[in-house]
Amino acid sequence: MTTIDYYMTLNSPWTYLGSALFAEIAARHGATVRIKPTKYGEVFPKTGGLPLPKRSPERRAYRMMELKRWRDYRKVPITLEPKHFPSDETIGTRLVIAAALQGKDACRLAQELGRSLWELEGNLGDEAVVAEAAKRAGLDAAAIRRAGPSDEELDRIHNQNTAEALERGVFGAPSYVLPTGEFFWGQDRLEFLDRALAKG
Template sequence: MSHIDYYFSTISPWTYLVGDRLAAIAVKHGASVTYKPLDVMALFDRTGGTRPADRHPNRMALRAQELARWSAHLDMPLNLKPAFSPTNPAPASYAIIAAQAALAKGATGDLDLLVRSITRAVWAEEKNIAEDAVVREKLTAAGFDSGLADSGLFIGAETYGRNLEEAVEAGVFGAPFFIVTDTDQRFWGQDRLSFLDAHLGSL
């Protein structure tokens, strides 16, 4: 069975645009996925990237056009200037990490749905994912115990920092980023999911 390490940011519009495609690809090829939310701004700082707020206007103009194009192409509503962006990505990231740990211990819930709903909250629902009530709402909607928002704080904070270190060591420099660990094949961006699909199909 192939395995995918999925590095992403809960505040990234490109992560939002992954939608349910990664989960579908994993099911199609019988692959497992480890979800690794991280601080993408710190990742940029560590790997030679530029934070969006510091990018040249030319780059930001094209980014806006590309986001609009992909939003339309995927039929996924996206507000280019959401009410709560940027916001603190950590609380929602901690919840995702805690939910994944809970699944490993036998809990039930849909982790991919949780990730999708959190990113959709930012980019399509005008909600602040730094707020406890929003995080709890998304945990419950994905079938998890909303109490993970509290009980998962320690493991969330610890793993969140470790995900950043692992990302840098693995060659990650942006989000979303997918690594097939069996073959060390790396795919950067939601627009590379078709290549990920093809690669898994060739194994």
């Protein structure tokens, strides 16, 4: 069984745009997904990237064109400029990591958290918004957090994911990394991931 390490962030529209297709591809190939929320605010400066506000007007304009293209192509009705972007994703990220540790469907949870931000224009810094996303994913946010671990341990894992991503050459979200070290950056590379999994 193939394992895919999934380096992502809830604030990325590209992560959300590819989330449903990625889940379908992984399931079809019987792959195990290890979701690894990552701090791209730390990854970017170490790998030559720039946060959105610091990019040139030309790059920001092209990003909007690409979001419109992929929104239509993937048939995912994202809002191009949601009210709460970027959100403080701390609550949601901690919940995703805790859910993964407990063997729950953390990828589905992350997808619903992405929907909250990118379709429903919710604030991921709002516990009620996060709880409702968990409910849509068939999970109980409060129960997951009660089962632990602590915020400090969850944050440690978040930092560990970030360091690991940098060690493996990851520089953007989402990135899907195979055991061989081959990785695919961006939801627009999912078809290549599909082909690689088919080859075994």
